[in-house]
Amino acid sequence: MITVVAVSGSRRGRSTTRRSLDAVLDAARELGAETECIDLGAVDLPLYHPDIDEQGDSERLLGTVRDAEAVVIGSPVYHGSYSSTFRNFHDYCSKDEYRNTAVGLVATAGGGSYGPALEHLRSTVRGVHGHTVPEQVGIRGASDAFDGETLTDADIRRRLGGLAGAVVDEARRLHPEA
Numbered sequence: 391m392i393t394v395v396a397v398s399g400s401r402r403g404r405s406t407t408r409r410s411l412d413a414v415l416d417a418a419r420e421l422g423a424e425t426e427c428i429d430l431g432a433v434d435l436p437l438y439h440p441d442i443d444e445q446g447d448s449e450r451l452l453g454t455v456r457d458a459e460a461v462v463i464g465s466p467v468y469h470g471s472y473s474s475t476f477r478n479f480h481d482y483c484s485k486d487e488y489r490n491t492a493v494g495l496v497a498t499a500g501g502g503s504y505g506p507a508l509e510h511l512r513s514t515v516r517g518v519h520g521h522t523v524p525e526q527v528g529i530r531g532a533s534d535a536f537d538g539e540t541l542t543d544a545d546i547r548r549r550l551g552g553l554a555g556a557v558v559d560e561a562r563r564l565h566p567e568a
């Protein structure tokens with residue numbers, strides 16, 4: 391069975407990124423995948439230090455990514471790029487975590503510009519040899535898409551579901567045995 395792991399790069403309690411990834415994982419489960427979410431706001435992950443191999447939860451989290459056939463990365467747009475929270479997690483990662491892994495990308499913006507953040511995510515995942523699918527979801531005015539914790543924008547839910555489909559298809563192509 392395909393396992394899809396979401397990695398949420400926001401530390402906010404009522405994160406729109408986290409809720410958007412939940413919608414991707416809901417759709418992935420409907421397609422027959424197992425799912426798990428790494429909420430980087432709820433883990434112990436000190437600032438990456440190149441002289442220290444393991445810190446806090448790093449080994450457990452890397453193992454979760456390594457074992458997954460697919461990873462969906464979500465980040466809020468911070469100053470036109472992705473968040474330092476995701477960057478810190480990503481600095482722990484290498485090709486070992488992303489070998490033969492299908493990857494999907496989600497960016498949530500307070501304003502209207504998520505394009506550069508998605509491009510930056512795409513190029514940094516290329517650095518660890520993840521197989522990023524062409525489909526991606528950017529959400530502008532992200533807080534307007536939610537009523538509290540609930541995603542109320544049907545078009546965004548449809549797009550997040552489409553991303554789940556693309557990622558699960560790519561994971562099955564890469565792992566016909568799963």
Ligand SMILES: Cc1cc2nc3c(=O)[nH]c(=O)nc-3n(C[C@H](O)[C@H](O)[C@H](O)COP(=O)(O)O)c2cc1C
Nearest residue numbers: 400402405406407466467468469470499500501532
């Ligand atoms: C430090 C910081 C920088 C931000 N920079 C931008 C930005 O450049 N463009 C934008 O549209 N929104 C920006 N925002 C707003 C967030 O992208 C937006 O609120 C997002 O939905 C937050 O996601 P979250 O709810 O998952 O934390 C910024 C927010 C913070 C805290």
